Structure formats: structure tokens, C-alpha cells
Amino acid sequence: MVMKFLLLPWKPELVFTGTSIMGINPETQKFCSHVDFWDSIKENEYFSLEGFLDVLKQLRIYKTPDLESPKYQILKRTSDYEVRKYASFLVVETKGDKLSGSAGFNDVTGYIFGKNSTMEKIPMTTPVFTQAPDAELSTISIQIVLPSEKDLDNLPAPNKETVTVRKVEGGTVAAVRFSGRPTEDIVLEKEKSLRSALLRDGLKPKEGCLLARYNDPGRTWAFLMRNEVLIWLEEFTLD
Template sequence: MATTQFHRPMPPACVISWRSSATRPTGLSPLHSLPKEIKTRDIAVKVNSKFKWALKLSLQVNQSPLKSTVDMEKLVGFLYDDLPHLFDDQGIDRTAYDERVKFRDPITKHDTISGYLFNISMLKILFKPNFMLHWVKQTGPYEITTRWTMVMKFMILPWKPELVFTGTSIMGVNPETGKFCSHVDFWDSIKNNDYFSLEGFGDVFKQLRIYKTPDLETPKYQILKRTANYEVRRYTPFTVVETNGDKLSGSTGFKDVTGYIFGQNSTAEKIPMTTPVFTQASDAERSNVFIQVVLPVDKNINSYPDPNKQTVSLRKVEGGIAAVLKFSGKPTEEIVCEKEKALRSNIIRDGLKPDKGCLLARYNDPGRTWSFTMRNEVLIWLEEFLLD
């Protein structure tokens, strides 16, 4: 299982690297934060295998480098402290921004700090967002990049769908004021991040579908990245009670593991229900399958009673990094295998290294849940993952 790694590359000395016009939101010039007297020299360079273009700006004032008093390291530390308050009662410090700050994401734009703060207030009312900051880096003389995850529930709709966005924000610094003068968001789940992106609007709309998740305890995880096809999650350790199964979509052994939590254990203790039910295939051929029920995390594995049946056992899952594909409907063996194949193909294409085997997570009672609202997930543990 993977451990998350973080890079803190050294920024170039006197170069600002910007995304091309194909990825930079329309109307936001890379020169907007620089004083007018700075002369520029455009150099077209090819970067990485996707043939993107970068604009490098050589800063010259009468053939001498511009000296700025902006303490970029201090601004990086400031963002680490300030951004976690984006949606809480304290809020961000508006004095750190120019009055004419340019904010862009794929479906929203504002050109003043007042408009930016209004957008934050509306999100707090409509979506109850949970914002997680992963890292902050200086990526240019007057540029800082952040990586984040935002999970929101759309409170207006009766089923309160969960919307997940992950990505980076490029924040420009005005060298004259030392304040932020631009904030541009790039979502991991879409290719066209220009405002107004129909792809971005579609990404929001498709997340409004109904997934029924029971109000029960589940294994704890944090979403690190959400692409167009899957999520990357970091799971904390959890304990399962398990026994042999027959296939990923099967129910063989289910009565034995649920019998344990209903009192068929050494102390006749009844243990609260949780979700999901896992079936795990430990090899690529799916020849060795276990069915598992998650146990509450308020106890460690040594605090639970022993199973009455010798075929039932307790096991601690160490957690780690997993790629996850969510889908609805009845999870037949054919469908589950198709989803596993698609997930594995996508993560290999993206340069990730999957473990052998997989898990199927079923969150719902099939006898009491409409199939189109069922929440099912295929999980594949990753050997390593770099959150860049």
C-alpha cells in the first residue's frame, strides 16, 4: 500500500512560468501583476509529453534585475495558516489581497475582493464545504501554487448529494503591494479549465445524482485527488471480521461475519453495524476471495471478543492509498470485473502502480434499496502515490 509523497521544488531564480492560453482562463494575462516598466521576452518552450507551452518572462529594468521587497517565503507560511479558514467563521484575511483581485475557476469569475468573498459566502450557504489544504509552494518569483481538496454537500436538494473537487490554485502576487492580485483554480477532473467551461459545468451536474449511503460508521478516508474516472483516497487503519467467500459479487460467508457482530462471539457482545461490506480478491485471478464486515474504530483489534467459529477471524487493515471507482446499480460479477478492468487501466495510464487484486465495497441492503441509488465501489490499493 502506498505512502503519499510531497515535492517542494526550488523555484526558478528570475523566471515566471505560466500555463498556456489553452489552460489559462481567458482574459487573465500573465503580465497583469508586473509593473509596466518591465520589459519582457517571450520564449516558447515545449514541456512534458502533453506538448503544453510555457511563457517565460525575463525580468529586465534598464538591463538590470528588478529588486522586490516581497517576502515570498512569508506569504507561503501565511497561506498555510490562512486558507484552512476559507469556509469557517473566521474566514480568510482580506487585507492580504488587492482590492482588484482576479478570481477564476471553470464556472466562476470575480474581479474584486468583495466579489471573491461573496462567492465564498454563497458556497457556505448552499454547499457546506469542507476544505482541506495539502501543500503550498512558491512556483515563481511572484507566484504561489496550492493543492487542495474540497468536499461539499448540496443542501438544497433533498438527497443532499456530495460534490468533490480537487486541484491546484495559482496565486499571483503584486510585486508593488506584496498582496495577492490573482487566484486561478484548476480542477483535476476536467481538461478545459477556462471560464466558462461547459466541461466544468457538466462535472458539477453529474455529481448531483443520487447515491444512497446508510447513516452508519464507515472506514475513515481522505480524498487526495479526484480525476474524471476515479478518486485517490488515503485510508486510516481499520479492523474487519472476515471469512472465505466465493466471488466478488457473492454473499457466501455473509451470515458468518454478520453473526459475529450479532453476538456469536466469546462474550456474546453485540457490535454496532457498519458499512460497507467488502469482498476482497487477493490475486489477479480472483481465486482467493474473502468477505468482510468493518468493525467500529472506537476499539482496537485486541479489545474485540474472539469469534465462535474457527472459519471466522479478525484482521487489522493497515490502510494506505487506494484508487476508487464509484458506480450504482446491481453489482453483478460481470459488471464488477468490467469496473475493475477499467479502473486498473486508467490508473496504469496515469502512471500509478496498482497492487494485485481488488475489493468490492457494497454500501446498501439490496433488498431495501432501489438499484439506481445503490452505492458500490471498486478499490485497488496503490504501491505508491505522489501528490503533486
């Protein structure tokens, strides 16, 4: 279940996944009890302090720009991460230097600002991804997501040979969100902690990871920034 908390100006989303157990009165055939068990807490008693703190945690402010993002469905939310099902999306990408770096950013933004074969200007989206395919960070790519109404057949060709446009197939990922400046050390520590939590819970993370950055670092206070580390999963089934 996803719901917006409208009492706060930034309207944070509250996400709850788990199991609901409904009791039925055998005489009246009507529901007589309802108990929810959240995936994000262990203490599921009525008025659970842990549950209250979990709600407070989700009320914190993140500044997410009002721009199009890749579509996804939240399958499960634990205390450590979300499991999401992403639809396929298109990206324009080029070579980067490190997960937290900006090398290549001007080349991919140049493509959407009109430096392409038809000089077409393409609307900006969010987030900016940087991707590493393996733990050694042997190669890094920087990517901007393209609007969902686009497809590979109606996109202009890049002017630079180092810039490419490709389709990212949909799939299941685990994601952890955090604020602040996403330095390389912080990103790698978040990736390590996320991977450890996934292995602990019996999931099968693939090699590599992505960093998603949603904000302009020159115009956003660090404590408002929305950043995410994502790891693709081999497979996922709901319990």
C-alpha cells in the same frame, strides 16, 4: 476541497482537487487574480462547460447509510477515479465465493449480532467488502468493518473457526463509484477499466481488488445503490 451541496435533499458531496494559482499585484502586495485547475477536467477556462458537467455528475444521488465507515482522505479526484488515503481499520472476515457473492455474509454478521465468545452485540457499519487478492480470483473473502473504538485486545473471539478478526493496515487506494446491482461481470469490468486508467496515468496498482457495497439490496432501489471498486496502490505522490 470537499463541500456539501445543501440545496438538494440528499446533500451530495462535491470534491475538487487540483492546483490554485494566485496572482499578486506587486504595487499593492494584494491578490489580484485566482485561477483553479481541477484534476477532473481538461478545459479549465472560466465557465468551462466541461467543469459544469463535472459538477452535475457529482450531484447524482447515492444512498449512503448513516453508519460508520472507514476513515479516508481524498488526495486526488480525476474524471475516472478517486485516490484515497485510508486509516487502519478492523474487519471480521470469512471465506466468500465470488466478488459479487454473499457466501459467508451470515457468518460475519452473526459475529457482530452476538455469535461470539462473550455474546456481545457490535454496531453495524458500512460497507461490506469482498476482496480478491489476485486477477485469477483464487480466493475470495467477505468482510464487515468493525467500529473504530474497537481494537484487537477488546474484541470477543469468533465462535466459528472459519471466522477471523484482523487489522487492515492503512494505505492508498484508487476507487471508482457506481450504482446498480453489482453483478460479477459489472464488477470485473469496473476493475479492468480502473486498472487501465491507473496504468495510463503512471500509477502502480497492486494485484487484486475489493468491492465495497453500502446498501441492503433487498431494501434499496438499484439506481440509488452506492458501490465501489477499489485497488490498493504501491505508492502515490501528489504532482
